[in-house]
């Protein structure tokens with residue numbers, strides 16, 4: 808058995824972390840190390856998909872739900888405009904291999920696409 812991911816441990820209450828919104832299949836938290844005025848993570852409750860490529864292939868409906876959920880949360884926490892980022896692979900900076908999207912919003916001034 809592999810260990811549950813850090814996000815699963817937050818979801819189950821095993822470690823602290825405020826869940827700011829959820830649906831039946833997704834939840835959202837604030838990033839612990841924000842890289843933008845608003846930096847949220849949107850995460851499927853299942854950790855069966857390591858990254859967005861696996862999610863798109865395995866459950867495209869869930870990926871579409873994730874994007875719609877991100878849009879709703881961005882509107883609640885900022886002005887509705889947002890950057891959606893999926894690090895994919897260790898060399899991209901991915902550190903948690905339980906697929907998640909970064910929502911970056913709130914006064915993004917530079918044109919960089921990075922987090």
Ligand code: 5GP
Nearest residue numbers: 813824836837838839840894900901902903
């Ligand atoms: P990745 O680098 O895999 O794309 O993103 C993982 C993100 O999870 C990082 O931005 C990191 O700051 C965040 N993170 C890691 N551990 C925790 C934690 O315990 N709580 C919260 N809220 N965020 C975390």
